[in-house]
Amino acid sequence: MRKLTFIFYILTAVSLGIILGIIFGIAWMDIVSQELDGEYFRALKTMGGSGVNWIDAIFRYCVVLLVNIARVLGISYEALNIWVFIIIQPIIILVLFFWVLALRKKIRLYKQID
Numbered sequence: 549m550r551k552l553t554f555i556f557y558i559l560t561a562v563s564l565g566i567i568l569g570i571i572f573g574i575a576w577m578d579i580v581s582q583e584l585d586g587e588y589f590r591a592l593k594t595m596g597g598s599g600v601n602w603i604d605a606i607f608r609y610c611v612v613l614l615v616n617i618a619r620v621l622g623i624s625y626e627a628l629n630i631w632v633f634i635i636i637q638p639i640i641i642l643v644l645f646f647w648v649l650a651l652r653k654k655i656r657l658y659k660q661i662d
């Protein structure tokens with residue numbers, strides 16, 4: 549039963565995240581879409597074209613979202629890319645890695661008690 553509840557919570561969280569991401573992405577595109585054509589085209593030119601349409605579509609959506617977020621924050625698209633993918637993402641990966649190690653240690657301790 550716990551496993552089913554856990555799966556339900558994960559699916560709910562992922563679904564909610566996707567829905568909120570789409571809603572906020574559309575809202576930000578509407579709010580800050582003025583005078584951004586040059587930034588969009590400059591950012592979209594970085595795409596090499598994977599040849600897979602759905603990957604290219606997701607990439608374009610993410611680029612537009614990053615350009616809008618960068619505009620709201622008052623920084624460039626490139627600076628936001630550095631913050632997200634060079635600084636924030638590795639920190640999150642390390643935190644999750646150490647969290648998994650701590651949880652494994654707890655599991656081992658609980659198994660020893662039983």
